[in-house]
Amino acid sequence: MIYFDNVSKLYNDGRSAALQEVTFQVAPKEFVSIVGHSGAGKTTLLKMIIAEDNPSHGQVFFESLDVHKIPKTKLPHYRRKIGTIFQDFKLLSHKTAYENVAFAMEANGRDDKEIVENVPQALALVDLDDKAWNFPNELSGGEKQRVAIARAIVNQPDIIIADEPTGNLDPIATYEVVQILRKINDLGTTVIMTTHNKGVIDEIERRVITMDDGRIVRDDATGKYVL
């Protein structure tokens, strides 16, 4: 479903590279963790998938679609197929939890009836139905990340991309977030997640891609955190 074909990303000076000849695929319904030190190229890799960053060489495919050949006007449509979760949550601070989730559906052009039905369901899935009307600054880190997850899944995307989703969370919140991501994956959504957290990797027991210096150095079917 996602296919990286010999992707490299060089910086402007032409020498230092964020990604070097990266080739891998992700099958539907997989749960893939990408691990590596800071600067190993994990985030760049994810940005390639949502067309936030362009490769210097190589191609990235989403199903049969070359991601970087999508015209700018069609990019919003493409991004609606992907749910994104970030370390810093990226919630709209002037909108309540409910509105943040609803916004993703509004932007998607869903009708009001669907929104009224699906938003509470999504919030219930992340166990936040009681905080629907709170603003982000009234929520804890773990709660904010759960709102972000609800927003990511509410449009029933084909794939969820999570960049260090537990990076800012305490161990309990981390555990909750990982459980939710597993649950989403069990319901049939592909998940690609980067992380630093050894405990998280060992807990999930799924495929692990290890990166170092822009290259994929290991790709284990049921990996452990090795570095």
Next chain:
Amino acid sequence: MITALRRIVKAGFVGFWRNSYVALASIFVLTVALFVIGSTMFLDQLLATSLNTLQTKVDINVYFVPDAPEEEVERIRNAVAALPEVSVVQFTSAEEALQQYRERNQGNEISLQALEELDDNPLGSNIAILAKETSQYESIARFLEEQQGLESAQTQVIDEINYAKNKDSIDTLTSIINAVEQASLTIMAVLLIAAVLITFNTVRLAIYTSREEIAIMRLVGASNVFIRGPFMLQGIMYGLISGTLAMLLFYPLLVWIGPRTEAFFELNLFDYYIVHFGEIFGLLVGIGVVLGLISSMIAVARYLRT
């Protein structure tokens, strides 16, 4: 489509309300800008009116000798009226001149007695000439002097042309009027540009605080129209509110200043404000809306690029 529009409108209003601090700053600056623009409009009106009054006060008077033949006076009068530069020629007959003299000197016994001593009317008829532009008096005066020059000593008709006497003051007035007109135009242009730039900048700063939000909206897959819409609506709202506020600000100011401008410039600005309320209101709000809208669009466009 309608759903999207409704959502954009709602998001615009909610965003305005929740960002009220930023909105307030934008409205404040835009109000000041519109106030400056409105003030220059009033000032312009004031200058235009006072220039008009001043210009109508400038004239050339031609005094005819008391025994001037009527047809000769008539001829000069028609010749002057036929000049393209002349807008009005006002004729005062000898009897009217005498009447006016009597009225002017009503309390002055000596003057009236002196008049009684004389058998004949010592005053001749005269004409007052108004030019279309102050700069045209020179050529009218030259024409009259030529006429005077043509007359022989026996058949003198024109007694006196008072232009030469007034020439200096008319010249000074003409140059003052021109200078004031030019200076006021320059000042207005500078003030307008400053007001527009400050407004642009404030709205850009206001939207700068939302750049994160714009980035997030894009990540969630919102189309550019959907992101831009609420900001554009807010720009329009800034314009509407600021235009109304500026209009309200003028009210007490003009109530106070109106009678003073009437005494000095012969135009009561408050009356002008009331009579032209609709136009001024429409213009200020219109400028405000256009300014707010364009500023918002330019500011958001920055964050929608890449």
